[in-house]
Amino acid sequence: xxxxxxxxxxxxxxMGQEVTLRCKPISGHNSLFWYRQTMMRGLELLIYFxxxxxxxxxxxxxxxxxxxxxxxxxxxxxxxxSEPRDSAVYFCASRFQFSSYNEQFFGPGTRxxxx
Amino acid sequence: ExxxxxxxxxxxxxxxxxxxxxxxxxxxxxxxxxxRQDPGKSLESLFVLLSNGAVKQEGRLMASLDTKARLSTxxxxxxxxxxxxxxxCAVGRGGGADGxxxxxxxxLIIQP
Numbered sequence: 331x332x333x334x335x336x337x338x339x340x341x342x343x344x345m346g347q348e349v350t351l352r353c354k355p356i357s358g359h360n361s362l363f364w365y366r367q368t369m370m371r372g373l374e375l376l377i378y379f380x381x382x383x384x385x386x387x388x389x390x391x392x393x394x395x396x397x398x399x400x401x402x403x404x405x406x407x408x409x410x411x412s413e414p415r416d417s418a419v420y421f422c423a424s425r426f427q428f429s430s431y432n433e434q435f436f437g438p439g440t441r442x443x444x445x
Numbered sequence: 446e447x448x449x450x451x452x453x454x455x456x457x458x459x460x461x462x463x464x465x466x467x468x469x470x471x472x473x474x475x476x477x478x479x480x481r482q483d484p485g486k487s488l489e490s491l492f493v494l495l496s497n498g499a500v501k502q503e504g505r506l507m508a509s510l511d512t513k514a515r516l517s518t519x520x521x522x523x524x525x526x527x528x529x530x531x532x533x534c535a536v537g538r539g540g541g542a543d544g545x546x547x548x549x550x551x552x553l554i555i556q557p
Contacts, residue, residue: 363544373533375544386544421487431493432476432537434545438487 334437342443348410351440355424363423412444451548466551468517468534476537481530524555
């Protein structure tokens, strides 16, 4: 099992540019979560999907952020336009909703730096 | 709003000593998780606790849950350097498909 796959692993961009982060969940998992980690705010849930449908996007900080899950094996998190305060590590996690433990498995993360 | 508080946030200890990390949460939840994160790495699941009185152990780490007190503990026995990491507790927001609310993490350094 390859685990959750995220790309790119590192992204450096300039303020105002569009950034797209990608995630492939573990095969067979039907829930996908996007989290952001910063020193100041810790780990925050941004949005999550069940069966490709967005369930709760209340953690998305602004309209500049958007997320999609066009199929069960792919999700994107887009920031447009990006700002320096968006610099963080973005984690994707997946889970099989009906497992006993509802355990979430995290990807390696994308470290985003906005200059 | 669910709040999760960990303490201490930073802990430096010597090898061979015992210590406990505490995790308090503000509202009823049906599950609690402990994760480990090494610098620059992802989060590794350590324990999942589902019921009051649940206790789980793996090597030198033992986690417990008291749902009435809304408290979980992560106990480290005879610490070794390899356990140096940041430890997070996270609480499910309820139901079967919700995201997790994380504590701030406990940065643990174990010195020889």
